[in-house]
Structure formats: C-alpha cells, structure tokens
Amino acid sequence: MKWNIGNVTIPNQVVVAPMAGVTNSAFRIICKEYGAGLVVCEMISDRGIMYKNKKTLDMMFVDPREHPMSIQIFGGTKETLVQAAKFVDQNTAADIIDINMGCPVNKVVKTDAGARWLLDPKKVYEMVSYVTDAVKKPVTVKMRTGWDEDHIYAVENALAAERAGASALAMHGRTRKQMYEGHADWGILKQVAQEIHIPFMGNGDVRTPQDAKKMLTEVGTDAVMMGRAVEGNPWILKQTQHYLETGELLAEPTPEEKVVTAKEHLHRLVELKGDYIGSHEFRGQAGYYLKGIPHSARTKVALTNASGESAMDDIFDEFLEKNEQRKARQHRIAQ
Numbered sequence: 001m002k003w004n005i006g007n008v009t010i011p012n013q014v015v016v017a018p019m020a021g022v023t024n025s026a027f028r029i030i031c032k033e034y035g036a037g038l039v040v041c042e043m044i045s046d047r048g049i050m051y052k053n054k055k056t057l058d059m060m061f062v063d064p065r066e067h068p069m070s071i072q073i074f075g076g077t078k079e080t081l082v083q084a085a086k087f088v089d090q091n092t093a094a095d096i097i098d099i100n101m102g103c104p105v106n107k108v109v110k111t112d113a114g115a116r117w118l119l120d121p122k123k124v125y126e127m128v129s130y131v132t133d134a135v136k137k138p139v140t141v142k143m144r145t146g147w148d149e150d151h152i153y154a155v156e157n158a159l160a161a162e163r164a165g166a167s168a169l170a171m172h173g174r175t176r177k178q179m180y181e182g183h184a185d186w187g188i189l190k191q192v193a194q195e196i197h198i199p200f201m202g203n204g205d206v207r208t209p210q211d212a213k214k215m216l217t218e219v220g221t222d223a224v225m226m227g228r229a230v231e232g233n234p235w236i237l238k239q240t241q242h243y244l245e246t247g248e249l250l251a252e253p254t255p256e257e258k259v260v261t262a263k264e265h266l267h268r269l270v271e272l273k274g275d276y277i278g279s280h281e282f283r284g285q286a287g288y289y290l291k292g293i294p295h296s297a298r299t300k301v302a303l304t305n306a307s308g309e310s311a312m313d314d315i316f317d318e319f320l321e322k323n324e325q326r327k328a329r330q331h332r333i334a335q
C-alpha cells in the first residue's frame with residue numbers, strides 16, 4: 001500500500017532502518033531491488049557535514065536507483081544541525097531528511113546528540129522546529145521510547161516532533177538504557193500510534209512478515225521499519241511486502257541465491273568504496289548471508305580473513321562448487 005511522507009510517495013509499507021556501517025548506497029540499492037519501500041542511510045554527523053569531511057560527504061552519495069530515500073543526520077547544537085540539514089536539503093539527492101534521536105552510544109549522547117533529547121520534549125520541539133523551518137524537503141524523526149524506564153516520554157516526544165512540523169515519525173521500542181537488550185516495547189508504540197496524526201513507522205524486533213503484519217494491525221502503525229532482520233537477508237523485504245499485500249508467504253532463498261546476492265553486495269561495495277575498503281567492510285556482512293547454511297562455517301572464517309574482491313569471490317565460488325558436489329553425492333545416495 002502506498003503512503004506519503006510530505007510530498008514524497010512511498011510505494012509500500014516496508015522501510016529499511018538506518019544502520020551505521022550497513023545501510024550505505026551499495027546495500028540500499030540491493031534493498032530497493034528486493035522490495036523496500038523506503039531506505040534510510042547510516043547516520044551522518046552534522047559536524048562532519050559542516051567541516052566538509054570527505055568521508056562524510058561520500059556517505060551522502062545517492063544512486064538514482066535508491067529513490068525514495070532518506071538521509072539521517074545527528075547533532076547536538078542548533079547551529080550545526082541546521083547547517084547540516086540545509087546542506088542535505090540543497091546539495092544532495094535525498095528525498096527526505098531524518099533526524100536521529102535514538103543513538104544510544106556515549107560518544108554521541110555526551111555531545112548532547114542522539115537519544116539525549118529524549119529527556120526533554122521541549123528540546124525535541126525546538127530542535128525539530130529549527131530544522132523544519134530551515135529546509136524544503138520533508139523532515140522525519142527517528143527516536144527511541146525514552147531514556148530509561150524512569151524517563152519514558154514517548155507520547156510527549158512524538159507529539160513535540162509532530163507539532164514542530166515533522167512529516168513522519170519512526171520509533172524504536174527500546175529505551176536508550178536498553179541499547180539492543182531485552183525486547184522492544186510495542187505497547188508504548190501503540191500508545192504513540194493512538195496519539196499522533198503524522199505517518200508512524202514502528203521499529204524494533206520486526207523479524208518476520210507476520211511480525212510486520214502484527215505491527216501494522218495490532219500496534220496500529222502506518223509502516224514497519226526493519227533493521228537487523230535485513231542484514232544478509234534482503235529477501236525479507238519482498239517477503240514482508242508480499243505478505244502484507246496478499247497474505248501469502250514467499251519461499252525462502254536457496255543457499256545458491258544467498259551466495260549470488262552476497263557476491264552482488266560485495267561487488268557493489270567495491271564499486272562504491274574501492275577494492276580494499278569495500279572488501280574489508282564486506283567482511284562484517286558476509287557472515288549474515290551464510291547464517292544457517294549448512295557446512296558454511298569454514299567459508300565464514302575464510303571470508304573474515306580475506307582481503308580483496310577477487311579473493312572473496314573465489315571463496316564464495318569454492319563454497320558453491322562444494323555445495324554442488326555435496327548435493328550430487330546426496331542425490332546419488334538417495335537413488
């Protein structure tokens with residue numbers, strides 16, 4: 001089902017969460033090809049943008065195949081955040097600007113950025129207002145439910161973002177203190193869904209198409225945002241979109257399909273970042289593609305230690321070859 005963020009049409013209700021080190025342009029293209037309605041880039045520092053840091057500017061590259069896509073920024077002061085938002089507005093191909101209000105790590109919250117604002121709905125209102133006043137593109141906010149169990153202002157913060165002109169909101173159902181531990185609290189997300197009027201993306205522990213359906217129907221969100229479940233598993237996007245639209249479950253990818261897509265991901269990363277950086281960054285993703293595939297343990301280790309696209313390609317090809325031989329052996333035994 002189509003929906004809108006400001007004047008941007010999102011073709012379906014499956015959104016890929018921003019993930020630092022993961023949702024770069026290479027992976028975002030794959031996610032779009034595998035059915036994502038919207039993709040969000042890794043969080044980008046407002047100071048990095050202000051100082052025109054080369055690495056930061058490279059992170060804002062948008063491939064035409066990614067649209068609609070959103071660039072997420074984080075920052076701690078009005079001046080730097082507004083300047084960064086204006087830069088994204090005027091100098092990038094992003095369709096949407098997202099403000100990070102959920103990053104839990106010390107390095108970020110101690111600069112008064114990320115999840116820090118969750119302690120103060122007034123600050124949420126002010127910071128979002130500064131940004132919406134300064135840019136033309138639609139602005140969205142991604143936040144957590146609260147700081148810790150004693151400081152949960154989920155509804156207040158969501159309403160503050162809405163009043164400040166946010167065009168949509170995403171909420172991860174964990175507090176800052178929880179980091180990634182325990183469960184996402186969908187009960188709090190439900191309270192928020194009942195109070196706000198702007199489109200709401202529910203996030204946290206959506207791992208299957210059925211989870212996504214539950215998020216939409218029981219929690220009452222307008223879209224689902226999926227993070228970790230997509231790593232090494234972009235098929236989940238099409239499976240979820242298809243299930244939401246038809247109620248049917250698509251087949252799981254075969255080990256061969258997984259390896260072919262893993263190689264595609266590696267090639268795209270190398271194309272984007274060059275052989276050395278691209279292949280090293282892919283090390284962190286390779287294991288996700290092989291998760292659950294029998295006899296892949298050695299391949300995973302080999303990939304973790306490999307450097308360069310062609311070495312990694314060879315390791316994947318060797319795995320496929322052995323897999324074929326195993327299948328042929330099993331076939332002979334069965335006859």
Ligand SMILES: Cc1cc2nc3c(=O)[nH]c(=O)nc-3n(C[C@H](O)[C@H](O)[C@H](O)COP(=O)(O)O)c2cc1C
Pocket residue numbers: 017018019020021022041042043072100101102103142172203204205206225226227228229
């Ligand atoms: C490796 C990793 C990197 C992340 N980076 C970001 C980020 O840059 N910005 C952000 O708002 N959230 C970030 N998150 C949080 C996710 O967007 C999401 O809120 C969280 O993983 C919960 O969703 P899930 O249960 O579907 O994974 C990150 C999560 C992971 C696992």
